[in-house]
Amino acid sequence: MTKQSEAQVVLRLDRITKTFGALVANDAVSLDLHKGEVIALLGENGAGKTTLMNILFGHYTADTGSVEVFGQELPPGNPRAALAAGVGMVHQHFTLADNMTVLENIVLGTQPLWRLGFDRSAARARIIKLSGDFGLTVHPDARVGALSVGERQRVEILKALYRDARILILDEPTAVLTPQETDDLFATMRKAVDLGLSVVFISHKLHEVMAISSRVLVLRHGRLVAEVLTEETDRHALATLMVGEEVTPPKVAESTTGPALMRLQNVSTADQGSAPGLKSLSLDLRAGQIIGLAGVSGNGQSALADMIGGLTTPLSGTIALENSEPVNWNPRTAVSAGIARIPEDRHKTGTIADFDLTENAILENYSEAPYSRNGWMNWQKAEDFSKHIIDTYDVRCPGPQTRIRLLSGGNMQKLILGRVLEQSPRIILANQPVRGLDIGAVTYVHSRLLDARAGGAAVLLISEDLEEIMALSDVIHVISEGRLSPGFARGSKTAAELGVWMAGHGFDEEATNAA
Amino acid sequence: MRLEPIANPTVTRTLSLPLLALTVTVFVASFLAMLAGANPFSVLGLIIDGAVGSKFAALETLNRATPLIFTGLAVAVAFRARLWNIGAEAQLYAGAVITVLLGTGALAWPSGLLLPTIAICAMLAGALVLLLPAYLKTRFGVDEVVTTLLFNFVVLLLVSMLLEGVLKDPMGMGWPKSARLIPEARLPRIVEGLRLHWGFGLAIVSAAVVWMIQTRTTLGYEMRAVGLNQKAALFAGIPVNTVLIKTALLSGGLAALAGFSEVAGLKGNLTLDLSPGFGYTGIIVAMLAFLNPIGVVVSALFVAGIFVGADSMSRAADVPTYIADIMLATALLLMVLAIMLTRFRIVRE
Numbered sequence: 001m002t003k004q005s006e007a008q009v010v011l012r013l014d015r016i017t018k019t020f021g022a023l024v025a026n027d028a029v030s031l032d033l034h035k036g037e038v039i040a041l042l043g044e045n046g047a048g049k050t051t052l053m054n055i056l057f058g059h060y061t062a063d064t065g066s067v068e069v070f071g072q073e074l075p076p077g078n079p080r081a082a083l084a085a086g087v088g089m090v091h092q093h094f095t096l097a098d099n100m101t102v103l104e105n106i107v108l109g110t111q112p113l114w115r116l117g118f119d120r121s122a123a124r125a126r127i128i129k130l131s132g133d134f135g136l137t138v139h140p141d142a143r144v145g146a147l148s149v150g151e152r153q154r155v156e157i158l159k160a161l162y163r164d165a166r167i168l169i170l171d172e173p174t175a176v177l178t179p180q181e182t183d184d185l186f187a188t189m190r191k192a193v194d195l196g197l198s199v200v201f202i203s204h205k206l207h208e209v210m211a212i213s214s215r216v217l218v219l220r221h222g223r224l225v226a227e228v229l230t231e232e233t234d235r236h237a238l239a240t241l242m243v244g245e246e247v248t249p250p251k252v253a254e255s256t257t258g259p260a261l262m263r264l265q266n267v268s269t270a271d272q273g274s275a276p277g278l279k280s281l282s283l284d285l286r287a288g289q290i291i292g293l294a295g296v297s298g299n300g301q302s303a304l305a306d307m308i309g310g311l312t313t314p315l316s317g318t319i320a321l322e323n324s325e326p327v328n329w330n331p332r333t334a335v336s337a338g339i340a341r342i343p344e345d346r347h348k349t350g351t352i353a354d355f356d357l358t359e360n361a362i363l364e365n366y367s368e369a370p371y372s373r374n375g376w377m378n379w380q381k382a383e384d385f386s387k388h389i390i391d392t393y394d395v396r397c398p399g400p401q402t403r404i405r406l407l408s409g410g411n412m413q414k415l416i417l418g419r420v421l422e423q424s425p426r427i428i429l430a431n432q433p434v435r436g437l438d439i440g441a442v443t444y445v446h447s448r449l450l451d452a453r454a455g456g457a458a459v460l461l462i463s464e465d466l467e468e469i470m471a472l473s474d475v476i477h478v479i480s481e482g483r484l485s486p487g488f489a490r491g492s493k494t495a496a497e498l499g500v501w502m503a504g505h506g507f508d509e510e511a512t513n514a515a
Numbered sequence: 516m517r518l519e520p521i522a523n524p525t526v527t528r529t530l531s532l533p534l535l536a537l538t539v540t541v542f543v544a545s546f547l548a549m550l551a552g553a554n555p556f557s558v559l560g561l562i563i564d565g566a567v568g569s570k571f572a573a574l575e576t577l578n579r580a581t582p583l584i585f586t587g588l589a590v591a592v593a594f595r596a597r598l599w600n601i602g603a604e605a606q607l608y609a610g611a612v613i614t615v616l617l618g619t620g621a622l623a624w625p626s627g628l629l630l631p632t633i634a635i636c637a638m639l640a641g642a643l644v645l646l647l648p649a650y651l652k653t654r655f656g657v658d659e660v661v662t663t664l665l666f667n668f669v670v671l672l673l674v675s676m677l678l679e680g681v682l683k684d685p686m687g688m689g690w691p692k693s694a695r696l697i698p699e700a701r702l703p704r705i706v707e708g709l710r711l712h713w714g715f716g717l718a719i720v721s722a723a724v725v726w727m728i729q730t731r732t733t734l735g736y737e738m739r740a741v742g743l744n745q746k747a748a749l750f751a752g753i754p755v756n757t758v759l760i761k762t763a764l765l766s767g768g769l770a771a772l773a774g775f776s777e778v779a780g781l782k783g784n785l786t787l788d789l790s791p792g793f794g795y796t797g798i799i800v801a802m803l804a805f806l807n808p809i810g811v812v813v814s815a816l817f818v819a820g821i822f823v824g825a826d827s828m829s830r831a832a833d834v835p836t837y838i839a840d841i842m843l844a845t846a847l848l849l850m851v852l853a854i855m856l857t858r859f860r861i862v863r864e
């Protein structure tokens with residue numbers, strides 16, 4: 001404690017308040033960042049972490065409060081001033097030009113527009129030096145479009161370092177990384193700190209916060225609710241601070257595995273742009289079992305979900321439902337075959353924002369009795385159904401006539417859950433079912449999935465969160481570039497071992513062994 | 516600056532902004548009338564007087580509104596499903612051609628049988644005209660804005676060819692116009708002796724039917740879902756392409772009724788100046804009505820009132836009739852802005 005308070009304060013946020021309409025995103029938040037430390041900004045989605053950092057970086061202007069970097073107050077709303085003062089930010093979504101090389105991306109924006117050419121070799125030398133110092137291996141002449149997500153992130157960090165950033169802000173940097181890549185990133189962060197830089201690490205993953213930070217600042221509903229030294233706290237205490245109440249994860253009971261309800265055999269699908277299709281994938285979904293599909297995003301998860309959901313048909317291979325092959329595979333046949341589909345993007349795919357709850361509740365069954373008879377809608381029956389979902393699934397809303405865009409993500413997800421689970425599905429396809437939800441809603445969704453499993457449904461859980469997969473799944477498969485790993489029983493693999501598969505290793509050896 | 520959505524716009528906001536838009540429109544028109552040498556303060560009075568000031572004027576406004584209700588409905592139905600039908604003009608002429616083909620003596624049936632037959636065939640013709648662009652859109656992704664727009668010119672040239680050829684009235688002294696409809700094929704007047712025909716009644720009924728379709732039927736639900744979020748509609752299993760084709764058929768049919776009603780109700784024959792751009796004005800009508808079918812009736816009456824009123828005003832005040840066009844354009848632009856501002860507020864960053 002004393003050591004830190006003596007260290008130079010490089011960044012000071014003083015009582016930052018920011019409102020969007022009625023929503024208070026930041027409520028008088030203050031923080032100090034010292035030279036050579038990593039602080040973690042912990043909070044659930046919507047707690048105001050990203051807003052706060054956007055204010056610091058000048059993307060937003062605070063209603064009140066000030067930002068000081070190295071003792072100088074920053075003019076509000078000016079990202080250039082923040083850059084010049086030595087603040088570097090790596091966003092959740094990268095801002096790189098795919099068709100340019102690493103070097104060009106890094107240099108982009110640092111050169112005056114009117115000069116024709118620049119000293120390429122000096123820039124290259126500098127980048128190579130920075131790469132070495134910070135352990136950010138990436139080839140300066142590689143095209144960014146050809147890089148993996150982890151490599152792109154390194155380019156983003158290099159970009160900030162190239163501009164002499166002394167303060168690095170990393171916004172949810174591990175969301176797209178494998179466990180190994182996360183370790184590499186942490187190594188880089190430690191090197192940066194050793195070299196006298198300071199880091200703000202934004203996350204909602206407790207174990208990462210525990211592993212890398214020296215202090216943790218917890219945001220809840222826009223307020224700074226706690227500031228603790230990492231060595232003086234633990235995960236449970238942090239979770240309680242973050243949520244505001246005790247958190248008990250649902251218990252996974254023993255369950256007996258039944259027959260295969262859906263069998264995919266040697267299924268291949270077409271690539272979708274840069275996203276790989278499935279490469280001869282075989283998978284059985286069994287009654288009473290949760291299969292977890294782990295993997296770095298963009299490795300064929302969407303291709304698999306789209307195919308099981310009826311949006312695409314395989315190029316080769318077969319889909320079989322309890323030994324019968326469906327004839328005309330489309331979303332409607334998938335739904336009537338008893339597949340409950342919880343889509344990845346609940347805002348854009350799962351619901352229609354300007355429809356009310358009732359209209360959204362019947363979205364998959366609108367054309368059947370009792371909602372539709374001879375082409376006429378029975379809105380009374382539809383409203384009864386949506387009221388039933390609202391009551392049974394605890395959807396917090398003013399009423400069934402509320403447009404769904406006004407609901408929080410958690411309540412929207414509860415409506416989708418109700419919509420599909422009320423059809424007594426045999427197979428549940430849950431694609432990122434808790435992404436962006438707060439912990440209360442996460443627990444609710446997970447316990448519903450476990451209930452369905454206990455009721456004999458086959459569940460396919462697709463998630464980028466390895467912890468979630470490991471907590472819930474009876475069998476874990478890893479998907480990488482459209483290929484599927486063998487199934488690993490619960491507890492038979494550590495996160496690190498799964499991470500090796502997520503990085504794409506292991507598949508080749510398996511092929512070699514088979515040959 | 517950026518836009519921030521308003522969750523629950525107040526009634527005051529929803530009503531006052533469009534009214535403000537109308538007020539500004541009147542100011543612009545008055546200013547132009549002043550430039551043209553008229554007394555700006557008399558302009559609004561003259562327009563209102565010309566639109567609804569007498570029985571004759573009011574009936575003229577209703578007559579003028581009739582085709583606009585049909586084309587407005589056609590556009591509203593299509594736009595609601597995000598099918599951008601800019602070709603109501605072509606579909607209108609298709610309906611008019613069929614009316615002339617069947618109504619000039621080819622079918623010697625009594626009125627009660629002949630008129631419904633012609634109306635249905637006209638609708639089919641209009642539907643067919645929009646079917647091709649809709650098919651190209653759903654099958655090959657061809658932009659329907661381009662195809663429907665170009666179809667307007669194709670169909671108009673085709674009508675011109677027909678009027679110079681097979682449809683040309685042998686007794687027409689060489690003018691490019693069709694023969695007159697037989698009496699059985701004429702839409703009767705609603706009240707004997709007043710110049711208002713049953714086409715207007717059909718338009719009102721059509722608006723009610725479209726409203727029923729959109730709010731009460733399964734097809735209407737599908738159309739709205741496809742229009743609001745095509746991705747979610749596809750995911751949910753709504754047959755998006757089929758819905759778009761059905762929408763096209765309904766939209767084309769409605770626009771064709773405008774042609775039927777103008778020929779059978781008002782003109783009695785087909786000429787190349789049957790429609791002074793009713794198909795395009797239908798877009799304005801539909802947009803002013805927020806694509807609501809009942810609102811289309813109101814906005815068609817409003818637009819027709821401006822046309823008729825501005826015509827009469829220009830005669831009385833001796834200013835060009837183009838002021839009516841400018842008024843409509845101003846009203847549309849300001850109304851769109853007003854609609855946006857009822858839902859969003861501008862926030863300075």
